[in-house]
Amino acid sequence: MNVDLIFKIAAVGIIVAVLNQVLIRAGREEQAMMTTLAGIVVVLMMLITEINNLFETVKSVFGL
Numbered sequence: 001m002n003v004d005l006i007f008k009i010a011a012v013g014i015i016v017a018v019l020n021q022v023l024i025r026a027g028r029e030e031q032a033m034m035t036t037l038a039g040i041v042v043v044l045m046m047l048i049t050e051i052n053n054l055f056e057t058v059k060s061v062f063g064l
Contacts, residue, residue, distance in 0.1 A: 005050060009043050 016039030023032035037055075 003048070005046060008046060012039050012042050012046075015039070 008021055015028045019035045023029070023035060
């Protein structure tokens with residue numbers, strides 16, 4: 001696995017956690033939830049790209 005990807009996912013997690021806490025303390029729970037969901041979507045998009053690359057490699061190895 002690409003170490004850069006791990007650091008990017010960790011960075012997204014840290015940013016989302018900080019924003020979440022700031023918004024909750026400001027009484028904006030709904031925005032905090034939306035921030036968390038947006039962070040999940042960003043991470044999933046990054047992972048989907050990597051999974052697609054994995055499938056393409058497997059297809060090329062097996063000539064599919």
